[in-house]
Amino acid sequence: MSAVQAPERAPGTARPRWGLFARRDFRLLWAGETVSRLGSNITSVALPLVAVLVLDAGPLATGALTAAVWLPWLVFGLPAGVWVGRAPRRTVMIACNLASAALLASVPAAGWFGALTLTQLLVVALATGISSVFFDAAFEAYLPELVAPEDLIEGNAKLQGSASAAAVAGRGLAGLTVQVLGATTGLLADAVSFLVATVTLLKIRARPGLDPARGRPRTDGTLGQAREGLAFLLRDPYLRSFTLYGAAANFALTGYQSITALFLIRDAGVTPGWVGGLASAGAVGGVLGALVARPLCRRLGTARALRIVLIALSPFGMLMALAGPGPGMLLYLAGALVVVAAVVFCNVVLNSFRQSYLPPALLSRVAATSMCANHATIPLGALAGGALGAVIGLRATMWVMTGLLALCAVLPLLSPLRTVRELPTGPVEAVR
Numbered sequence: 001m002s003a004v005q006a007p008e009r010a011p012g013t014a015r016p017r018w019g020l021f022a023r024r025d026f027r028l029l030w031a032g033e034t035v036s037r038l039g040s041n042i043t044s045v046a047l048p049l050v051a052v053l054v055l056d057a058g059p060l061a062t063g064a065l066t067a068a069v070w071l072p073w074l075v076f077g078l079p080a081g082v083w084v085g086r087a088p089r090r091t092v093m094i095a096c097n098l099a100s101a102a103l104l105a106s107v108p109a110a111g112w113f114g115a116l117t118l119t120q121l122l123v124v125a126l127a128t129g130i131s132s133v134f135f136d137a138a139f140e141a142y143l144p145e146l147v148a149p150e151d152l153i154e155g156n157a158k159l160q161g162s163a164s165a166a167a168v169a170g171r172g173l174a175g176l177t178v179q180v181l182g183a184t185t186g187l188l189a190d191a192v193s194f195l196v197a198t199v200t201l202l203k204i205r206a207r208p209g210l211d212p213a214r215g216r217p218r219t220d221g222t223l224g225q226a227r228e229g230l231a232f233l234l235r236d237p238y239l240r241s242f243t244l245y246g247a248a249a250n251f252a253l254t255g256y257q258s259i260t261a262l263f264l265i266r267d268a269g270v271t272p273g274w275v276g277g278l279a280s281a282g283a284v285g286g287v288l289g290a291l292v293a294r295p296l297c298r299r300l301g302t303a304r305a306l307r308i309v310l311i312a313l314s315p316f317g318m319l320m321a322l323a324g325p326g327p328g329m330l331l332y333l334a335g336a337l338v339v340v341a342a343v344v345f346c347n348v349v350l351n352s353f354r355q356s357y358l359p360p361a362l363l364s365r366v367a368a369t370s371m372c373a374n375h376a377t378i379p380l381g382a383l384a385g386g387a388l389g390a391v392i393g394l395r396a397t398m399w400v401m402t403g404l405l406a407l408c409a410v411l412p413l414l415s416p417l418r419t420v421r422e423l424p425t426g427p428v429e430a431v432r
Contacts, residue, residue, distance in 0.1 A: 020154055025146055025204045032200030033139075034162040036097070039193025041170025042177055043104065046186040047125065049174075050107065053183045055118050068125035070379050072133045077372025080137045081229055081365035089142035089364075094201050096135035100128050101194035104187045111184035133368075140367040144355045146206055149425060152352040153302070157293040160344050160351075164286025229365030238357070238423070239366065241415035242350055246374040248408045253343070254381035255388075256320070256401035263394040268332065269325035278329070282336030289344035297349065301421035306349050310409040313342040317405045321398035339405070349423070356425040 020026040048065055051057035084092055103124045110116040147155040177186040233239045264270040264278065296305045319335030322328065358366055381401075388397040417423070 020147065020151055020158060025206050026155065028200040028204050029143075029146060030158055030162060032197035033159055034166055035193045035200075036197040037163045037166035038170045038173070039190035041167050042174045043187055043190040044170075045174035046177065046183060046190075047107075047121065050111075050116075050183045050187070051118065051121055054111065054116060055121070057118060061118055065121060065125050066382070067379050068122050069129040069132075070375055071126065072129040073372050073375035076130055076133045077368055077375070078230065080133045081368025084134060084137040084141065084368070085361070085364040089138040089145065090201055090204065092138040093135055093142065094198050096131040096138070097194045097198040097201070100131045100135075101191045101198070103127050103131070104191040104194070107187050108184040111182075116184065136371060137364050137368040140351070140355065140371075141360075141364040144360075144363070146204070149356045152355050153297055153348060154294050156348045156351045156355075157290045160293075160348050161287050161290030164283055164290060164340070164344055167283040167286065168280045229362055229369050232362055233366050233369050237415045238417065239354070239370065241412050241417070242353075243370045243373050244414075245408055245411040246350070246370065247377045248411060249343070249405060250374050251377040251381035251384070252401050252405035252408060253339075254378045255385035255404070256317075256398050258382040258385040259389045259394055259397055260320075262389065263398055264323065264332070267393075267395050268323040268328065270323075270329065274329075278333065278336070281333055282340050285337035285340035286344040288337070289341035290348060292341075293345050293348040296345075302349055302353065302423040303417050303420045306346065306412065306423070307417060309342050309345050310412060313338050314409040315406040316342075317402035318399065321395060321402055335402070339402075353423045353425075357423070 021030075051061055051065055055061075107116065107121065107124055110120055143155055143159075144152065173189075174186070177189055181188070233243060260279075264274075270278070296309075299305075300308065316335050316338035319331045320339075322335075323332035354367060354370070355363065385397060385401060388400060392400075
């Protein structure tokens with residue numbers, strides 16, 4: 001079966017000095033996503049502040065806002081992969097960006113007229129969450145249409161690195177934006193960022209052809225196609241173990257992150273003003289993880305590099321549980337930096353593996369299924385972290401969750417990863 005072909009460099013052609021940044025279409029995609037990520041990080045801080053400062057919401061309401069962002073993955077995660085597979089990925093991404101921009105802009109608009117309610121905030125959080133589900137499923141399948149297979153690790157590394165940098169800058173800008181522009185007006189920054197990302201997508205010249213299987217009438221319907229993607233994932237030893245790792249690691253990560261601020265202030269003796277700075281400093285590890293991904297994989301092999309990072313770096317997270325006043329903060333910082341670096345490194349390698357390994361006709365379905373499983377454990381981990389913190393204490397919960405994160409490193413080794421130097425590439429099975 002013929003399929004959409006990603007652009008490739010001509011044999012023998014020297015690699016451009018700036019790598020993928022030498023290619024206009026990738027620069028546009030990268031720039032748009034970086035700006036959009038920056039805006040989204042501002043919103044992650046500003047949206048709860050709107051509820052608290054403008055609507056005088058309590059903990060239950062702010063918790064509901066967070067849950068509303070992630071809930072769509074449980075409902076739409078599986079069918080999104082099927083629906084995205086039937087449409088041009090770029091078109092889906094543009095539509096999602098425009099919808100998110102309009103939704104976020106509605107909040108300050110309602111605030112200016114004194115009509116803002118908590119119900120509207122919940123609807124905006126839920127609807128932007130739905131948009132994110134479809135955008136992420138489309139983006140996962142779009143990158144291989146724009147980038148040659150041998151450049152996927154570099155492309156994902158650049159995108160993950162800029163996302164980590166945006167997390168560092170966005171969290172710092174959020175407070176300044178809210179202070180200068182006001183809580184509701186601050187959300188306009190994210191709305192504008194989605195418009196910028198839309199413009200960059202529209203300027204991309206590459207127009208990958210549709211895969212012959214896409215758009216072809218199917219008799220098995222949405223449920224049947226979603227089930228096909230799920231069956232493929234469960235049957236494959238690599239995809240199965242990597243998805244299990246992602247779900248378990250996200251549970252542990254959000255389990256300790258949900259209580260980190262309280263832990264730092266109440267148990268580690270950190271003043272509230274330093275909590276945001278520590279979070280931003282930890283996010284720098286993501287930039288480092290993205291920078292070393294490609295050279296480390298080229299030197300050691302993708303599978304071997306992944307094994308080493310998982311086994312050697314995951315236990316560093318337990319240093320965070322040792323945090324204390326003064327020099328004790330260095331232990332927290334070291335643990336956070338290494339864990340975030342390892343997480344981003346793994347994201348780069350595993351995303352690139354999935355994009356090159358899966359048949360194009362199944363990519364959006366299997367990717368959405370995997371992301372659905374990974375995102376479903378995020379609210380569960382947050383609830384578990386909060387409940388454990390109340391029962392056994394904050395520091396003990398940090399030990400439990402960071403220890404669990406270290407144990408999660410064993411899960412990918414349940415696949416052939418433990419014996420190979422390179423992860424396999426290319427479609428592994430024909431799609432009927």
